[in-house]
Amino acid sequence: MSILIPITVGCPTKVKPEGNQEARICPRCHNAAMFAAKSRTWFELCFVPLIPMNSKHIWMCGICQVQVNVQPGWEPQIAQPGYQHPQLQSQYGPPQNTGYHPGYVQPPK
Numbered sequence: 001m002s003i004l005i006p007i008t009v010g011c012p013t014k015v016k017p018e019g020n021q022e023a024r025i026c027p028r029c030h031n032a033a034m035f036a037a038k039s040r041t042w043f044e045l046c047f048v049p050l051i052p053m054n055s056k057h058i059w060m061c062g063i064c065q066v067q068v069n070v071q072p073g074w075e076p077q078i079a080q081p082g083y084q085h086p087q088l089q090s091q092y093g094p095p096q097n098t099g100y101h102p103g104y105v106q107p108p109k
Contacts, residue, residue, distance in 0.1 A: 024076035026061040032079035
C-alpha cells in the first residue's frame, strides 16, 4: 500500500507598495489610485515562497489593476487635493436647470 501526498508548486507574483505613497492619477481609469510598488515572482512549494525569480519596480493602480514598468523620465501625475474623476465633475458640478424636475402639484379645486 502506498500513500500519496499532494505537492503543490507555483510561481505567483507578489506586489508590495514601496517609496512615497502619494496618490497619483491612473492613465487608464483616471482615478487617483496609482502608487509605486515592487513586483516579485517567487517559486513556491506547498504555498511557501522559497526562491525569488524575478523582480521589477512598477506603478500600479489599486482600482483597475493596471501595471506599468517604471521608466526614466515618466511618472503618473500627482493628484491635487480635491481631485475629482473627470466623469464625476459634471455630476457634482453646479446645478443645471435642464431636464425633468418632479415636484408636488396642487390638485385643481
